[in-house]
Amino acid sequence: MTERRHEREFVRTFFTSPTAIEGEEDSAKMIRRAAQLRGMQAPDVWVPDNEDATAPSMRDEGVENIIEVVSEHGAEFPGEIHPRMVWHRDSPATRYQGFQHMLEIASSDTGAIEHIDGFVIPEVGDIDDWKKADEFFTIIENECGLEEGSLAMSVIIESGESELAMGKLRDEMGKATNNLERLFLFVDGEVDYTKDMRAMTPTGELPSWPELRHNTSRGASANGCIAIDGPYDDIRDVEGYHERMTENQAKGMLGIWSLTPGQVVEANQSPLPPKTGSWLLDVDGEQVELDSEDGVEVYDGDRVSLEETDGGYELRVGNDTRTLDEDELHEELLKLTSYVPSMDDIVDSMEEFEAAKEAGRGAIAMERSATLRIGGTEFDISTDRMWDEATYQAAMTPISLFQDVYENRPDQHDELNERYGAGVVERAMEVGL
Known part of the structure; x- marks a missing residue:
């Protein structure tokens, strides 16, 4: 297994929130509420979503809201913060807009960037497109006095091009001409992937795409990154959400997109070992x-x-x-x-x-x-x-996950101690070291 290059070895939850809601007195109310989540309701990675979740006419205001809310609440937020920006492999104008929005956030005198761990780039294409995004990150870091490579880049796999690009990444990463070592999460976007593949089902529902999930998990493992499954839209179907996570975990994909705080709780708990056998x-x-x-x-x-x-x-x-x-x-x-x-x-x-x-x-x-x-x-x-x-090494995976959670999420200590008992937690933190 390739060694991870980031502090987090595991990410259970990828939670998106619209950055600006039209017609509301406080257009930032959703990200303001998300920024104050704690414990099992708070995700490992929070994504203020300035792309699909936010109307195009509201995205400039969404950037302002990110700056305001993150500068106010970012220091106390217990997970990582990775806003999603606009990007598209076939649209130079969209890529430039995403670059401008990232630069605005990073250069703000509010200090919001101090609490932002990276950005999420959707709709990436082939490997050259990934390198374009990486170059924008490098420019932003140099413009704003940040260390090169300090901003993590996560990508959403939403096309056949980006799926194939994962297989080429090992040949590109580490070259002096790029900073692709900044890559963090590979996230499946099955809705746009289905559109790109021109796939159909008799009911109109999305295909399950087990091959995509396998390929994303394999690509992430081969390149020291973390794989995240896409959103599960039926937010009331808790059993189906659990079945999906169980299938994913057997592929090494331990993280999943969460659409509500309720899904965050389920996804935070799902990969942890059970309390009782x-x-x-x-x-x-x-x-x-x-x-x-x-x-x-x-x-x-x-x-x-x-x-x-x-x-x-x-x-x-x-x-x-x-x-x-x-x-x-x-x-x-x-x-x-x-x-x-x-x-x-x-x-x-x-x-x-x-x-x-x-x-x-x-x-x-x-x-x-x-x-x-x-x-x-x-x-x-x-x-x-x-x-x-x-x-022994295979059994270590769930324990390593628990250790990573316990080290990086002190806001969940009380719940974890209550779930397992303080004695078991103490022993779990010592094995394998």
Whole structure:
């Protein structure tokens, strides 16, 4: 994995707010409200959005609002601040307007730029377009007395051109002719990407674009950047939002665009290890969480049944019924069950492996056992999983994420301590160091 070049190793939440609202007494009310979010409601990256979220006629006022609000509240905001500016790969006039707006913010005598970590550039094209944006950043830094490369640049992948550009970035980054090391976030913009690809679906809904999300995650990983999924428009569909985040996390894309403070809370919590562990049972391809009752994991549904017979056991899953002896049943239940470890479980395993490694052992077996109750019949299962250095490093990812959050978001300490317990948090901050 390529080393990150920025202070944040993980970004869970990318939250956009319109910079100016037409017809309101206070046109800056949305970014003023967002700037005062704290705790789990506050994103890791806040994006005052002077592009799509703000009407073209209001964008000059939006820049003024960014300057005013960030200069007033930026020092206390707990996340990073990356305003989104206008840009388009096919429009020199739009690119120039974005440059002028960034220069106005950076040169303001209010000191707003001191609290701004970078800018988000939408609608980028091929790699030459990325370098144009980077050059504007370099000019702004020199004009305003900032260190070269101090402003991070994030891009929104909204076209086939920009998707292909990620594959060329490794050959360009680090050359003396550019400052592309400033790149921070690669953000998917599926709506404009769908338009650029001329894609259609029978219902008119967006395609899911799993390939784009995979390519963005791969491109970010290969270049030391962070991948962020695009917006999930159905803000009331919490379950769907969670499913999308779970799919993304399996691709290494741990961050997602958030449209409301409620989505920010869900996205801030989603990639963190769970507070308690849970057993899952595969029921016709669906993972069903079992209820834990006095140390027994219980399935109360009607799609799986287990009965003890004179010759062994009768196990029914859906329409399939099988008669099994004790060993066969044990093997079958191991195939049907899985365990989601808690933060405490992960830390326990890592501490045990660290102790074994210090004692000169390169691999150890970790046992996991449970008593299942299905249809009133109880049965004990257990399995051993070998832990070696590769297993340890894989388990480190959620712990590294937690450590990054805890170090960079002190406003969330109370909530994290309440979620896991102070003792678990303390141990989690020490493993892997």
